[in-house]
Structures are given as structure tokens and as C-alpha cells.
Amino acid sequence: MTVDSTNNTQTGYVRSEIHSNIATIEFFHPQSNSLPGKLLSELAHAITSAGNNPNAHVIVLRAAGDGAFCAGASFHELAAVETEQQGAQFFSGFAHVINAMRKCPKFIIARIHGKCVGGGVGIAAAADYAIALEGAEIKLSELSIGIGPFVIGPAVERKMGLSAFSQLAIDASMWRNGDWARRKGLYAELHPTLESMEESISRLSHNLSHSSPVAMAELKKSCWHDTDHWDHLLHERAVVSGKLVLSQYAKDAIHQFKQK
Incomplete structure (x- = not known):
């Protein structure tokens, strides 16, 4: 079964399909897989739908192309x-995606084939198991444009710890390599080749597709304990970011970034 939210490669798309109890959700945007509001909404909906579909026992979340996994927020928007x-x-929009991943009763395997910036790091952190390719560097660049990683912060801190999150958030211009991300817990696995990454994703998703859906749902609840307040928390964080993005500093920084 395949569901396309849109086939428009100019504005991006979110596509979902289910085969052999494995749901694959793919997103794409021509600007380094950045995420405008429309795609964020479609991505959250696709994750929720797959979570509610009895034919899906596990979800593989991936981005299209061979460049960046996700460049974060759409600078145009x-x-x-x-x-x-x-x-x-x-x-x-990022809060909805993270909360959809958190509340989804199915394990989500993230296929991280390239660089992650800002919200892309948040999506990797909200996945239950991230499998990455060497070269999948990460950066939280929000502070450099006058805002901060407020919405995605709880997900990144939960996965990597406060120290690693603080390092990423404070030094907003520095890339950390994939091995650093693996050692800090963001990536469960880091592979030297595309083939070995795909083999690992195939192996794990196949095994989980044959596991007990009820047992996996209960295990996921246990892994995400003490996060029930995130519906409210992430909305509060979105309000903070929404105010900061209106500052003259942020406007000037975003304008300069768009000129690059």
C-alpha cells in the first residue's frame, strides 16, 4: 500500500507505503530536505496513520536523495x-512531528544517510533507533540565527543527555561528526557504507515486523516514560521560538543566510 501526500518535487512530498508489515515513510524537499509547515503537518499525519494501521508493525523513517538527511526549518517560511x-x-509543526513519533505505538527506525541540522537532529533524536551513515554530521545552528533549539531540545536531551545537548546548542556553528553522535547516543549504529547501513535497517525492520505488536507497544511506553507532558511543553517552547524569530537579529541573520 502506498500513499503519496503529493508528487510535487518542487514543493516537496511525504510518501508512505507498507510492505510485509513494515511501513516506510519518506520525506523530500528540494532545499536539502528542509521542512516547511506543510511537510511538517504531512509528516506528523503519516506517522500517526502508520501508528494506527494494524498492518504496520514497525516504521522506517527516511529522507530522499543522497545529500542532507534534513536541513531543519524552512528559511523561506x-x-x-x-x-x-x-x-x-x-x-x-516540529512539536507535532516529535509528539507523533513519541506517541506512535510502533518503533520508528530512522535512516540517517546525511547531515542533520536543527530540526533534523530533533527528528533523529525522536526516533527509537537511528542507523546512520558515516558523514552524517550534526549541528544545532539555531542560536546563530537568533533563536534556539527550544522545541527539539527535550528530544535531543532525552537521547544524548544535557551535556551533549548543551555543547550542540551553545557552539551553534560547529559540526559534530557521526562518531561523536554515536558515542553520545544519538545514533545507535554508524556504518561505513550505504550497503551495510541498508543491510542493518533491513535486518532490524524485518525482525521487528515479526515481533509482538503488543509487546513492542508496551516496551515503547517504557522507553518514553515521563514524557506525557510534552504536548504542553513543546507548545510552550514553540511560543518562545515564535517570539525570538521576530527579533531584528533573527531577521537579519535569516536574510543573510538566504543570500548564500
Whole structure:
């Protein structure tokens, strides 16, 4: 079964398919797989739908192409924000995706084939098991443009710890390599070749597709204990980001970034 939210390669897409009890969700945007509000909404919906589908026992989340896994927020939409309400609404898109991943009763395996920036790191952190390719460097660049990784912060801190999250958030211009991310717990596995990464994803997803859905759902609940307040917490964080993106510092920084 395949569901395409859109086939438009100019504006991006989210595609879902289920084969042999494995749901694969793929997202794409021509600007390094960045995520505008529309794709964030579609991604959250696809994750929720797969989680509710009895034919899906496990989910593989992937990005298209061979460049970046995810460049984070769409700078085009960030530059267009004019009110605090619009800002909060945009950043709530990442909150919805992370909360959909958190509440999904199926394990989510993230296929991280390339660099992750900002919200892309948050998505990798919200996955239950991330399998990455060498070269999948990470960076939280938000502070450098006058905001901060507020919405994704709880997910990154939960997976990597406060120390690693703080290092990423404070030194917003520095890339950390895949081995650093693996040692800090963001990546469960790091592979030297695309073939070995795909083999590992295939092996794990196959094994989980034959595991007990009830047992896996209970285990996932246990892994995500003490996060029930995230629905409210991440919305509060979105409000903070929505205010900061209106500052002159942020506007100037986003404008300069768009000129590159």
C-alpha cells in the first residue's frame, strides 16, 4: 500500500507505503530536505496513520536523495513570519512531528544517510533507533540565527543527555561528526557504507515486523516514560521560538543566510 501526500518535487512530498508489515515513510524537499509547515503537518499525519494501521508493525523513517538527511526549518517560511502567532504555529509543526513519533505505538527506525541540522537532529533524536551513515554530521545552528533549539531540545536531551545537548546548542556553528553522535547516543549504529547501513535497517525492520505488536507497544511506553507532558511543553517552547524569530537579529541573520 502506498500513499503519496503529493508528487510535487518542487514543493516537496511525504510518501508512505507498507510492505510485509513494515511501513516506510519518506520525506523530500528540494532545499536539502528542509521542512516547511506543510511537510511538517504531512509528516506528523503519516506517522500517526502508520501508528494506527494494524498492518504496520514497525516504521522506517527516511529522507530522499543522497545529500542532507534534513536541513531543519524552512528559511523561506521563517523569513515570512510576521506575528508571534505565526511564529508559534510554524515551530509547533516540529512539536507535532516529535509528539507523533513519541506517541506512535510502533518503533520508528530512522535512516540517517546525511547531515542533520536543527530540526533534523530533533527528528533523529525522536526516533527509537537511528542507523546512520558515516558523514552524517550534526549541528544545532539555531542560536546563530537568533533563536534556539527550544522545541527539539527535550528530544535531543532525552537521547544524548544535557551535556551533549548543551555543547550542540551553545557552539551553534560547529559540526559534530557521526562518531561523536554515536558515542553520545544519538545514533545507535554508524556504518561505513550505504550497503551495510541498508543491510542493518533491513535486518532490524524485518525482525521487528515479526515481533509482538503488543509487546513492542508496551516496551515503547517504557522507553518514553515521563514524557506525557510534552504536548504542553513543546507548545510552550514553540511560543518562545515564535517570539525570538521576530527579533531584528533573527531577521537579519535569516536574510543573510538566504543570500548564500
